[in-house]
Amino acid sequence: xxxxxxxxxxxxxxxxxxxxxxxxxxxxxxxxxxxxxxxxxxxxxxxxxxxxxxxxxxxxxxxxxxxxxxxxxxxxxxxxxxxxxxxxxxxxxxxxxxxxxxxxxxxxxxxxxxxxxxxxxxx
Amino acid sequence: xxxxxxxxxxxxxxxxxxxxxxxxxxxxxxxxxxxxxxxxxxxxxxxxxxxxxxxxxxxxxxxxxxxxxxxxxxxxxxxxxxxxxxxxxxxxxxxxxxxxxxxxxxxxxxxxxxxxxxxxxxxxxxxxxxxxxxxxxxxxxxxxxxxxxxxxxxxxxxxxxxxxxxxxxxxxxxxxxxxxxxxxxxxxxxxxxxxxxxxxxxxxxxxxxxxxxxxxxxxxxxxxxxxxxxxxxxxxxxxxxxxxxxxxxxxxxxxxxxxxxxxxxxxxxxxxxxxxxxxxxxxxxxxxxxxxxxxxxxxxxxxxxxxxxxxxxxxxxxxxxxxxxxxxxxxxxxxxxxxxxxxxxxxxxxxxxxxxxxxxxxxxxxxxxxxxxxxxxxxxxxxxxxxxxxxxxxxxxxxxxxxxxxxxxxxxxxxxxxxxxxxxxxxxxxxxxxxxxxxxxxxxxxxxxxxxxxxxxxxxxxxxxxxxxxxxxxxxxxxxxxxxxxxxxxxxxxxxxxx
Numbered sequence: 219x220x221x222x223x224x225x226x227x228x229x230x231x232x233x234x235x236x237x238x239x240x241x242x243x244x245x246x247x248x249x250x251x252x253x254x255x256x257x258x259x260x261x262x263x264x265x266x267x268x269x270x271x272x273x274x275x276x277x278x279x280x281x282x283x284x285x286x287x288x289x290x291x292x293x294x295x296x297x298x299x300x301x302x303x304x305x306x307x308x309x310x311x312x313x314x315x316x317x318x319x320x321x322x323x324x325x326x327x328x329x330x331x332x333x334x335x336x337x338x339x340x341x
Numbered sequence: 342x343x344x345x346x347x348x349x350x351x352x353x354x355x356x357x358x359x360x361x362x363x364x365x366x367x368x369x370x371x372x373x374x375x376x377x378x379x380x381x382x383x384x385x386x387x388x389x390x391x392x393x394x395x396x397x398x399x400x401x402x403x404x405x406x407x408x409x410x411x412x413x414x415x416x417x418x419x420x421x422x423x424x425x426x427x428x429x430x431x432x433x434x435x436x437x438x439x440x441x442x443x444x445x446x447x448x449x450x451x452x453x454x455x456x457x458x459x460x461x462x463x464x465x466x467x468x469x470x471x472x473x474x475x476x477x478x479x480x481x482x483x484x485x486x487x488x489x490x491x492x493x494x495x496x497x498x499x500x501x502x503x504x505x506x507x508x509x510x511x512x513x514x515x516x517x518x519x520x521x522x523x524x525x526x527x528x529x530x531x532x533x534x535x536x537x538x539x540x541x542x543x544x545x546x547x548x549x550x551x552x553x554x555x556x557x558x559x560x561x562x563x564x565x566x567x568x569x570x571x572x573x574x575x576x577x578x579x580x581x582x583x584x585x586x587x588x589x590x591x592x593x594x595x596x597x598x599x600x601x602x603x604x605x606x607x608x609x610x611x612x613x614x615x616x617x618x619x620x621x622x623x624x625x626x627x628x629x630x631x632x633x634x635x636x637x638x639x640x641x642x643x644x645x646x647x648x649x650x651x652x653x654x655x656x657x658x659x660x661x662x663x664x665x666x667x668x669x670x671x672x673x674x675x676x677x678x679x680x681x682x683x684x685x686x687x688x689x690x691x692x693x694x695x696x697x698x699x700x701x702x703x704x705x706x707x708x709x710x711x712x713x714x715x716x717x718x719x720x721x722x723x724x725x726x727x728x729x730x731x732x733x734x735x736x737x738x739x740x741x742x743x744x745x746x747x748x749x750x751x752x753x754x755x756x757x758x759x760x761x762x763x764x765x766x767x768x769x770x771x772x773x774x775x776x777x778x779x780x781x782x783x784x785x786x787x788x789x790x791x792x793x794x795x796x797x798x799x800x801x802x803x804x805x806x807x808x809x810x811x812x813x814x815x816x817x818x819x820x821x822x823x824x825x826x827x828x829x830x831x832x833x834x835x836x837x838x839x840x
Contacts, residue, residue, distance in 0.1 A: 249505065256512055260512075263523065270527045301476055301532075304476070319490075323501055327498075339498055
């Protein structure tokens with residue numbers, strides 16, 4: 219079991235982070251903590267993609283003049299990194315919108331506690 | 342001639358204008374509406390032309406930036422995509438016209454940002470329809486979702502809380518979808534849907550593919566509000582501004598359902614989602630549960646918008662049932678239901694918005710006597726309701742008919758019972774409104790009465806809504822009959838070649 223975890227450490231770490239993130243989003247009462255849970259979830263997925271592109275003994279995917287015989291096996295896969303740049307941008311946009319929501323909610327209700335927000339809305 | 346560029350012309354006007362409208366509106370706020378309408382009309386025209394081109398010469402493909410697929414991002418318009426694009430763009434064009442007065446009342450001087458968000462939402466949805474790339478689908482999914490969160494958030498105090506909760510759940514959905522795409526990517530080494538399909542056709546064993554399938558469907562299940570992942574929907578639809586829920590209720594979740602269908606049609610090999618991973622069975626069971634749950638919940642609602650929201654849950658579940666059965670006939674039924682439900686929900690939400698515009702009321706009990714006071718609005722509601730129940734020759738009958746036929750052909754008798762039973766349950770909750778509107782005497786209207794929205798006090802003697810609210814609604818209502826009568830043409834020419 220320990221060997222199995224050690225051999226695929228990034229994937230186990232990803233799974234643990236996803237669960238932590240989901241727990242934060244579901245169980246925490248404070249909306250700020252929910253948002254932080256969301257960020258942990260998104261980061262876990264970015265970690266998953268980046269870990270998946272890793273290759274032992276491979277180099278940076280830059281083709282330069284005089285590079286010895288360019289074979290695909292010699293390079294790390296760059297595509298997941300590019301995808302994750304986009305995913306990070308998407309994540310930043312969502313976080314930005316969520317933070318703007320939190321500011322407005324705080325102005326309107328004077329609290330960011332979910333229970334008391336729902337109570338105020340129901341009234 | 343190569344018409345591939347039509348694929349990109351569907352989302353492009355919306356995306357470009359989404360950036361331009363907020364800027365232009367700073368100078369002239371009156372320009373926001375005509376510019377948005379122009380973008381929406383342009384996109385509708387591109388969809389119609391694309392559909393015509395597809396019917397003529399088969400699927401269109403466009404390589405974005407000149408990078409040939411599978412390396413570059415490919416935009417593909419086949420029969421199914423063109424069909425859904427036409428439905429989404431034309432319904433939303435009509436809704437944009439019909440909700441202009443609500444937009445002015447609800448957002449006032451912030452029309453620029455408001456229409457910017459509306460266009461961004463539509464750009465994301467139409468992009469999801471035409472893209473042939475799994476990761477690109479994720480980006481468009483998040484674009485449309487972000488715009489929807491912000492639009493729901495504009496709906497006053499309750500809307501703000503609903504908007505934040507929608508954001509939380511929607512982001513989980515997007516994240517799970519992305520994780521699933523990651524599994525598929527590492528299993529196949531490509532993101533192009535056609536390429537993924539080709540590689541999986543050869544070898545779809547391996548747990549990574551199965552995990553990817555489950556994660557993708559769970560993520561999309563949240564976005565399309567499949568029971569039990571529908572919890573964001575009733576609040577979001579009820580508390581969103583009237584100009585917003587009339588737009589998102591017909592089109593938003595439909596495109597999530599379309600994305601699921603795309604996974605069946607052009608990503609996973611035939612039968613994989615039934616035999617190797619029980620995704621189809623899960624969709625079937627959850628769909629049947631959703632039809633019953635949504636219909637029962639709709640019966641007990643006192644607010645018309647909330648009733649319609651639960652009815653949406655039931656109807657999306659119907660689409661999921663079609664995917665779950667998975668035969669070509671069932672997929673045709675699901676696609677037809679995507680169109681029918683978009684049109685009739687747009688008609689129903691438009692008339693609910695029209696009632697609220699003229700009287701300030703949105704409760705089921707408050708429509709008493711409105712059949713006489715607002716004959717056109719209630720006529721549109723009645724047509725939408727009749728179609729929702731599934732009485733021929735309205736459109737709603739035919740998708741349920743095909744669905745029941747597909748159930749019979751597969752020996753899924755539970756499907757037949759639930760689909761037919763859903764008509765009865767729909768009749769129960771729709772007739773609560775119709776009976777009050779036509780048979781009860783009109784309630785005395787007092788300004789500022791309890792139940793009236795604070796922004797729209799009941800106006801004694803107020804009659805029908807203005808013409809520009811009424812005619813888009815009447816077009817949608819008439820479309821439920823026209824599309825019902827014309828369903829054979831649509832099914833044989835557009836849908837059957839597509840699935």
